[in-house]
Amino acid sequence: MQGPLIDNLVRQGISRRTFLKYCATLASMMALPPTAGRAMAEAMAASRRPSVIWLPFQECTGCTESITRSHSPTIEGMIFDMISLDYQETLMAAAGFQAEEARHQAMKENMGKYLLIVDGSIPLGQDGAFSCTAGRSNLETLKEAAAGAAAIVAMGSCASFGGIPKANPNPTGAVSVSDIIKDKPIVNIPGCPPIPVVMTGVLAHYLTFGTLPELDDKGRPKSFYGETIHDRCYRRPFYDQGKFAKTFDDEGARNGWCLFELGCKGPVTHNACATTKWNGGTSWPVESGHGCLGCSEPDFWDAGGFYKALSMPADPLKFVAVAAVAGAAVGVGVSIANRAKKGSAKAAHETTTLADLEK
Amino acid sequence: MNDLQFLTWVRGTGLNIAVSIFLLGVFWRLFEIYSLGHKKDLSAPRHASGASGLHTVFRRSLPPPGMLKRSPVSYIGGYIFHIGLFIVVFGFAPHILLIKSLTGLSWPALPSQFVNLAAIVTMAAMVVVLFDRINKPVKRFLSTFEDWFTWAVTFLPVLTGWMAFEHMLLPYTTMLALHILSVQLLLVVLPFTKLFHVFTLFGSRWYNGRVNGHKGVPV
Numbered sequence A: 001m002q003g004p005l006i007d008n009l010v011r012q013g014i015s016r017r018t019f020l021k022y023c024a025t026l027a028s029m030m031a032l033p034p035t036a037g038r039a040m041a042e043a044m045a046a047s048r049r050p051s052v053i054w055l056p057f058q059e060c061t062g063c064t065e066s067i068t069r070s071h072s073p074t075i076e077g078m079i080f081d082m083i084s085l086d087y088q089e090t091l092m093a094a095a096g097f098q099a100e101e102a103r104h105q106a107m108k109e110n111m112g113k114y115l116l117i118v119d120g121s122i123p124l125g126q127d128g129a130f131s132c133t134a135g136r137s138n139l140e141t142l143k144e145a146a147a148g149a150a151a152i153v154a155m156g157s158c159a160s161f162g163g164i165p166k167a168n169p170n171p172t173g174a175v176s177v178s179d180i181i182k183d184k185p186i187v188n189i190p191g192c193p194p195i196p197v198v199m200t201g202v203l204a205h206y207l208t209f210g211t212l213p214e215l216d217d218k219g220r221p222k223s224f225y226g227e228t229i230h231d232r233c234y235r236r237p238f239y240d241q242g243k244f245a246k247t248f249d250d251e252g253a254r255n256g257w258c259l260f261e262l263g264c265k266g267p268v269t270h271n272a273c274a275t276t277k278w279n280g281g282t283s284w285p286v287e288s289g290h291g292c293l294g295c296s297e298p299d300f301w302d303a304g305g306f307y308k309a310l311s312m313p314a315d316p317l318k319f320v321a322v323a324a325v326a327g328a329a330v331g332v333g334v335s336i337a338n339r340a341k342k343g344s345a346k347a348a349h350e351t352t353t354l355a356d357l358e359k
Numbered sequence B: 001m002n003d004l005q006f007l008t009w010v011r012g013t014g015l016n017i018a019v020s021i022f023l024l025g026v027f028w029r030l031f032e033i034y035s036l037g038h039k040k041d042l043s044a045p046r047h048a049s050g051a052s053g054l055h056t057v058f059r060r061s062l063p064p065p066g067m068l069k070r071s072p073v074s075y076i077g078g079y080i081f082h083i084g085l086f087i088v089v090f091g092f093a094p095h096i097l098l099i100k101s102l103t104g105l106s107w108p109a110l111p112s113q114f115v116n117l118a119a120i121v122t123m124a125a126m127v128v129v130l131f132d133r134i135n136k137p138v139k140r141f142l143s144t145f146e147d148w149f150t151w152a153v154t155f156l157p158v159l160t161g162w163m164a165f166e167h168m169l170l171p172y173t174t175m176l177a178l179h180i181l182s183v184q185l186l187l188v189v190l191p192f193t194k195l196f197h198v199f200t201l202f203g204s205r206w207y208n209g210r211v212n213g214h215k216g217v218p219v
Helices: A005-011 A016-029 A034-046 A062-070 A075-082 A096-109 A138-147 A156-161 A196-209 A236-241 A320-347 B003-034 B053-059 B072-091 B093-103 B112-135 B137-142 B145-165 B172-192 B194-214
Strands: A051-056 A084-088 A114-119 A149-155 A186-189
Touching: A005 A016, A005 A034, A016 A034, A016 A196, A034 A196, A051 A096, A051 A138, A062 A196, A084 A096, A114 A138, A114 A156, A138 A149, A149 A156, A149 A196, A156 A186, A186 A196, A236 B112, A320 B003, B003 B172, B003 B194, B053 B194, B072 B093, B072 B112, B072 B145, B112 B137, B112 B145, B145 B172, B145 B194, B172 B194
Parallel strands: A051 A084, A051 A114, A114 A149, A149 A186
Antiparallel strands: none
């Protein structure tokens, strides 16, 4: 199926009107002007399906699960089907030699034009032996696939920032895609897993404008990662009123009060969960009663514990007792010195007589 | 180091270092100051009404007759920013949570918007007090580096905390980390500067009141 996208959509029972609505929604979610919706629809409808190669490295397949499951069978899922996904180990029927062949063929045919999606981090330890596919290390595969890619999408926190494999003490020497590839446009779509619509939004943007959307300083699309969870949270008014749930089942929790004290990382986490929600807009972590883990931020795993409030110490204060004792010891030492000085001054005191003054 | 790592560092290692230096300094200074003692006054005590340590502790909280008119900024501005600091430090929910995690003590928080207002009033009062110090020749003459420095390290945590709350200038994560860092600077310098009055204020008033009370002078 290499025909225009709109033909495929029509074949699958998607009307032009529904498609336009979808594009308008995507455009507004990405904070593009209203006219961009039409431009997007035209560009995408006419476009041939771009070749997409999806490489999984050190990952848990959660990103793939998220993309495939949570939006099917919504139109986002359809769009996802409409790209030419030429290599995806989890979804593809082929295996072994056939699968690798498909990838090489797609890379050859679409040299310089295909989109490379990477999920999972890349281990550098032991020459990359921690994670290999078809007898080659992830590092080797990534470098080869990146060379012919038009752009790279780092899908999920592992590919974007190293994620859980990179968590202290990082036994495999895991790094992110952007740590290795420096000469290609890379868009990071972090999250553990990321929100499906963010991926389709980025793809739609790429198909329409031929460029990646505007990114923040961490390489994330600003339209989805521009604001914090906290700022868009429906529980925010309770934070402002100072109403906090103290445990997961107290009255405050039942009343939907703020989860800051239970360790919510919403204030420092940039993602779109609070607005797009999950599972087709059903709910999202904070709505289901658990604080944000901060999964779309670098090194969220080592940010001081999921159940510690942001204003609480990230680690136990280790030197405090020693410091207090040392301080007291110095104080006692100084006071002994002071007293000795006083004592010697007293001992050295000479009485002044009238005769002395008349000298 | 990215912004979240910076925040985690100040919440972890940074806090550890700052609180340790703070405690070391506080214990050091308290032991040093209270072990100084003073020579026994052998004269017979004179009694006068209002001349005692306790009287002085309270009396020094009020301006002596006529002084309020002569130096209104010092008294009114001083009172406002001290009360404001108290509200901001001890009334804001995240601060109470920190204190609770360190000491186990906690109390109900004030609404964030009220604390926000208190922070603005505090900063305004501090700026006015600073301007007065610059403007009045005598005050300026008496001011040393320590005065300007302690003003700055007290002002910075309020400013950065307020800016983090209002999402001004820098992303919240970075500003929050800077806020915590500025508090750590304050903690480190507090025991070794005039800011130590946090601990010695009432003790020294009592001392002066007591010594002068012995002489029958209510100070």
